[in-house]
Structure formats: structure tokens, C-alpha cells
Amino acid sequence: MASPKVGRGTTNGILVEKNSSQLMWHIAVMITAFFRSERKSDADVNRYQALKVLRAEPVLYDVLYKEVEILKRVRDADPTHPGYEHVVHLINDFHVNSVFGTHIAMLFPVFGQTLQPSWTSMLPVRTLREVMKQLLLALDYLHSKCGVIHTDIKGSNIMLQIQDTHAINKQIACEPARALANVFLKNEIRQVVEIPISQSQPISVPIFGRKLKICLADFGTAEWASSTHQTVILGKLLRPPEVVLNGCWDCTVDIWATGCFIVEMLDGSPLFQWKVTKNIIGEQHYLSTVTKQVGPVPLELQSRCTRWREFFNDKVLLRRPTTKVPSIRERLVARHSEMSPLAADSLTALVLQMMRPNPAHRCSAAEALRHEWFDLDLEEGAREISVGIDEL
Known part of the structure; x- marks a missing residue:
């Protein structure tokens, strides 16, 4: 089964846990395709995001989607409240299909x-x-x-x-991308997909x-x-x-x-x-x-x-x-x-x-x-x- 917390994603790929299961690689490839299709400009390449993928549980969809609905309420209720900046904000949500069913995926800022x-x-x-x-x-x-x-x-x-993306850039620079070869995307085109693997999570910042x-x-x-x-x-x-x-x-x-x-x-x-x-x-x-x-x-x-x-x-x-x-x-x-x-x-x-x-x-x-x-x-x-x- 998929781990609830997969890793961190960018508009050019996804960062997954080092010891993730093979299913994570399968999901990662499909999400990489999603990021590429959603990228609006070259500037988006360096915009880091965190990714959470839910398990494809055999329960009612409304039960699984409740987290997304709550996150949308949290994001939209009152941005002027002083506590707003201290709760996580959902950037986007989408679906990923795998052999296990449909997974709900959510994007957040990196912390x-x-x-x-x-x-x-x-x-x-x-x-x-x-x-x-x-x-x-x-x-x-x-x-x-x-x-x-x-x-x-x-x-x-x-x-x-x-508060400074230098910490992210520094860690990513120390962990080169690994290549996933011979992968089929939805368009059936065989290609190599580079997916950076995080060696340590989360990103360390000065304390x-x-x-x-x-x-x-x-x-x-x-x-x-x-x-x-x-x-x-x-x-x-x-x-x-x-x-x-x-x-x-x-x-x-x-x-x-x-x-x-x-x-x-x-x-x-x-x-x-x-x-x-x-x-x-x-x-x-x-x-x-x-x-x-x-x-x-x-x-x-x-x-x-x-x-x-x-x-x-x-x-x-x-x-x-x-x-x-x-x-x-x-x-x-x-x-x-x-x-x-x-x-x-x-x-x-x-x-x-x-x-x-x-x-x-x-x-x-x-x-x-x-x-x-x-x-x-x-x-x-x-x-x-x-x-x-x-x-x-």
C-alpha cells in the first residue's frame, strides 16, 4: 500500500522517500507527468512543493476526500486572521490512478x-x-x-x-537526481524520467x-x-x-x-x-x-x-x-x-x-x-x- 506521506515534489519531478515501495515509483512517474503538464512557465521549474498521496482505501470516496474539504476550508475561511499564517495551506489536489485504485494527491508548501x-x-x-x-x-x-x-x-x-529557499536548494544540490529508465507514461511514450530522491527528510533549517x-x-x-x-x-x-x-x-x-x-x-x-x-x-x-x-x-x-x-x-x-x-x-x-x-x-x-x-x-x-x-x-x-x- 502507498505510504500516506510520499515526499516532496517540484514542477519538474517529485521527491520520494528513499525506501519507498515500488508502488511509490509507479505513482511518482505519473505525478511527474502531471507536474510537466501543469507547468505554466520555465520559472515554475524551481518552485518546490510538498506532496501527500493517500492510500486507495476501499471506503466511500467522501470519507477519503474529507481531508481535502477541510483543507480547503482552512485555506479559504479568513486569510486576515493572525493564525492563518500558522496553518498549512493546500495548493492543489488531484487524482492518481494505480493498480490499487484511485489515490488522492495533495500539494503543499515545503516545510x-x-x-x-x-x-x-x-x-x-x-x-x-x-x-x-x-x-x-x-x-x-x-x-x-x-x-x-x-x-x-x-x-x-x-x-x-x-523562510529562505537556500536550505532546499542546498539539500537538493547534494542529492543528484536518479534516473528511472524504460517507463511508460499515459501517452505510451517510453522515456527516462529523472526523480530526485531525498536522503534525509525533512529539510533542515537553522534553529x-x-x-x-x-x-x-x-x-x-x-x-x-x-x-x-x-x-x-x-x-x-x-x-x-x-x-x-x-x-x-x-x-x-x-x-x-x-x-x-x-x-x-x-x-x-x-x-x-x-x-x-x-x-x-x-x-x-x-x-x-x-x-x-x-x-x-x-x-x-x-x-x-x-x-x-x-x-x-x-x-x-x-x-x-x-x-x-x-x-x-x-x-x-x-x-x-x-x-x-x-x-x-x-x-x-x-x-x-x-x-x-x-x-x-x-x-x-x-x-x-x-x-x-x-x-x-x-x-x-x-x-x-x-x-x-x-x-x-
Whole structure:
């Protein structure tokens, strides 16, 4: 089957993953023909784009096409909103036929690396605060203007924007195109097609000592906010109580996951734990760490969650591990001793507002942006880090 994320394309060819299957080569050749037919001028040759090809799944076409419809709403809803520039924008979509069926292909701008806690935790707090602000602006745009729930907020779906194409040109220059010979295109003409193969993805851009600009990407599991949802979403360490307990959820799941990500971005490791022991299953351990970090799961969720009785007896969690966990405040300052007590208290308060166990009481993205944390003076005592990405 085709990989959901194939690689990067240009108007003169396509970049695919080095270890892609033979089907990827088949699709790549056909898409190369598409790019050539769509090229409007010679100037388009140097315009790089990212490509995503969906699997040809045996499901209703409307289900597969939902991602495209959501992306079009995100692209067109309100370009004047300050969060618009921090969400991915669909450039074009088309179809590719293969022996497996019809694939939906989408073109996007090319982005840099994703936000990984292994290096974000090394950044100054003032830089991370700007990243938080941009992410919340993106969520406010999605929730208030687009009516879209992202449902998969995590570092690997938050990418750095490339503000200088030199990084792309440099990487492409180091990776010469390989030739695919004896290939039949739709016009039945045998010819050689050169397809550059990326040796490393994504494109690396400088991180430290720079002003970062992020973009929220991957709307493959996004949902319309106007619908009722009760499916399991998010990674298991990012799920709010209503998702773990199989209750209905809404836009506030994005806010919860963002709170988790903020702690992970500063601390370098996940906020919650998911462990299986002889007497305790993963969900029980997870819910226990949730209650220790952000407070008890409210009884109001009982009537709305079908799995409540599996884990609770009235208000009490049935099985609770005795493992001690550091507080959110301790996690936030563990690698950022330069953060003043006032700043640490303010950021902790913001995260706790975003991660209230009762989804009805969580703050919205717009409310989070108005929090005092974003107005505090963090310059005094802030670390100056100026190392290159190659030194990591």
C-alpha cells in the first residue's frame, strides 16, 4: 500500500522517500507527468512543493476526500486572521490512478523539521513562548473561523516554516537526481524520467539563535466541529479524560493536547505515563497520573462516558498506582532554571487552565492568548544559546 506521506515534489519531478515501495515509483512517474503538464512557465521549474498521496482505501470516496474539504476550508475561511499564517495551506489536489485504485494527491508548501522535544527543551523560554503563541493562534483560527478540530496536536505535526529557499536548494544540490529508465507514461511514450530522491527528510533549517515561525500541519484525522464525535483520537499520552472514558468530545481536545505539548516542549519528555503492571492496565495508570497532575476527573463526566464504571467507583479511581510524579511546575522549570518564580507560576496556571479535567471548564485558544503569561518580561536571566543545528 502507498505510504500516506510520499515526499516532496517540484514542477519538474517529485521527491520520494528513499525506501519507498515500488508502488511509490509507479505513482511518482505519473505525478511527474502531471507536474510537466501543469507547468505554466520555465520559472515554475524551481518552485518546490510538498506532496501527500493517500492510500486507495476501499471506503466511500467522501470519507477519503474529507481531508481535502477541510483543507480547503482552512485555506479559504479568513486569510486576515493572525493564525492563518500558522496553518498549512493546500495548493492543489488531484487524482492518481494505480493498480490499487484511485489515490488522492495533495500539494503543499515545503516545510522544515518538526518540533521535537529533544531540541525544543534546549531553546530559551522566550523563544518557546513565541511558539506557544503561534500554535494557539493557529488553533483559534481553526476553531473560531473554520469550525475544524485538528485532533492530533503533537510535535511531529508542527513544522518550521522555511523562510529562505537556500536550505532546499542546498539539500537538493547534494542529492543528484536518479534516473528511472524504460517507463511508460499515459501517452505510451517510453522515456527516462529523472526523480530526485531525498536522503534525509525533512529539510533542515537553522534553529538556535533564530526567530522561529511554525505551521500546524497534517489534517488527516481532523473533524468538523459541528458534528458529534466519540471516537478514540490522539496518542495515548495526549488523551483527555473524556476520550479515555469514551465520551463525546469537541474543540477542547486540541486545547488539552496543546497543554501536554507545552510541558513536553519545555521538559523534553511526555507529561503523563502509561504503564501496564500485574494489577493495573495502561488506562488506569494514565488516569492516575492525570489526577495527580491536573486534579480529579469530575463526576459530571459519568453520564457522558460509557467506560466510566471500568475505572471509577463513584468518585474514586478503582486502582491507583503509588508512583510519585513531579508537579507540572517542577516539570516546566526542570531545564529552565532561568525562569523566574513569577513566570513559572504564570505558565503553570495557563497550562492548568488548558488541561482542566472537565472539558466544559477548559479555556479556549482565544482565552489562553489573553493570559498574562504572554505579557511577562522574560528577558532578564534568559539564556543565550547560539549553536548550529549540525552541532546537536
